Amino acid sequence: MPGGGRFALVKTTLLDYPGKVAASVFLPGCHLRCPYCHNPEFVEPRSVDPDLKADDVIFNQDFESFRRFLSRRARLLGGLAISGGEALLHPLLPKIISLAEEYKLPVKLDTAGLLPDILALYLESGRLDYVAMDLKTIPERYHELGWKGSGAKSAEVLLFRTMALLAESGTSYEIRTTVVPPLVDETVLRNLISLTASAPRWVWQPYKPGNTLNPMWSNLAAPDEDELRRISDGFETETEIIIR
Ligand code: SF4
Numbered sequence: 001m002p003g004g005g006r007f008a009l010v011k012t013t014l015l016d017y018p019g020k021v022a023a024s025v026f027l028p029g030c031h032l033r034c035p036y037c038h039n040p041e042f043v044e045p046r047s048v049d050p051d052l053k054a055d056d057v058i059f060n061q062d063f064e065s066f067r068r069f070l071s072r073r074a075r076l077l078g079g080l081a082i083s084g085g086e087a088l089l090h091p092l093l094p095k096i097i098s099l100a101e102e103y104k105l106p107v108k109l110d111t112a113g114l115l116p117d118i119l120a121l122y123l124e125s126g127r128l129d130y131v132a133m134d135l136k137t138i139p140e141r142y143h144e145l146g147w148k149g150s151g152a153k154s155a156e157v158l159l160f161r162t163m164a165l166l167a168e169s170g171t172s173y174e175i176r177t178t179v180v181p182p183l184v185d186e187t188v189l190r191n192l193i194s195l196t197a198s199a200p201r202w203v204w205q206p207y208k209p210g211n212t213l214n215p216m217w218s219n220l221a222a223p224d225e226d227e228l229r230r231i232s233d234g235f236e237t238e239t240e241i242i243i244r
Helices: 063-076 093-102 116-124 139-145 155-169 186-191 225-233
Strands: 008-013 022-026 079-083 107-111 130-134 172-179 201-206 240-243
Touching (some): 008 063, 022 063, 093 107, 225 240
Parallel strands (some): 022 079, 130 172
Antiparallel strands (some): 008 022
16 A cells, blocks of 8 residues: 555645635555656655654554544544545545545545546545646646556546536536646646636646755746736636636
């Protein structure tokens, strides 16, 4: 199991679940290799010692310690945000969602949108209350993020299927794009308008320098937020664009 079955818990956050005071869990393991990824420890957890102790900084939980945490704190929380890595790949995801249901906590899931078959199972069973889907760049450039699928597994096919699923699901959701030149610039954003057209919200997150999976991406120039606002003001789309 990725990370020896251990994962990360942030006990309280106002940032990860729109409109709610939530706890956040981060499940290790990912099938992408975004060079700007700020969670390299979650991408390649095999590099992490599976015998980490419970008070280690990153993977500070196992399932039983998380259960104890919720038994004490669930009544103070408005929801549980589940992120990664790619959370849909993690074998503990069903148990963590079931535990949240036990404590009547709404669940928000973050995903990169390349696993529509798995996402569909959760959406159809009504187990997700909110989905945030990362749309990283135009589908033709996903090979730059390590995606090797082609044909029915091409990024284009999978992303369009996920977008359709979300639009039909009745579940609240948003699309998020990290604006990180040169992977995402004005032309790329413009080319993503049609893909995002069915979404209620499209959140643009300006890249921030920091610890990144590829160290060469750790200190790029951050995009100017006023410039992003100018770009979004010029787009003709029904989708609400939020810069956050
Ligand atoms: S940014 Fe997300 S999808 Fe990309 S490598 Fe990191 S955890 Fe995986």
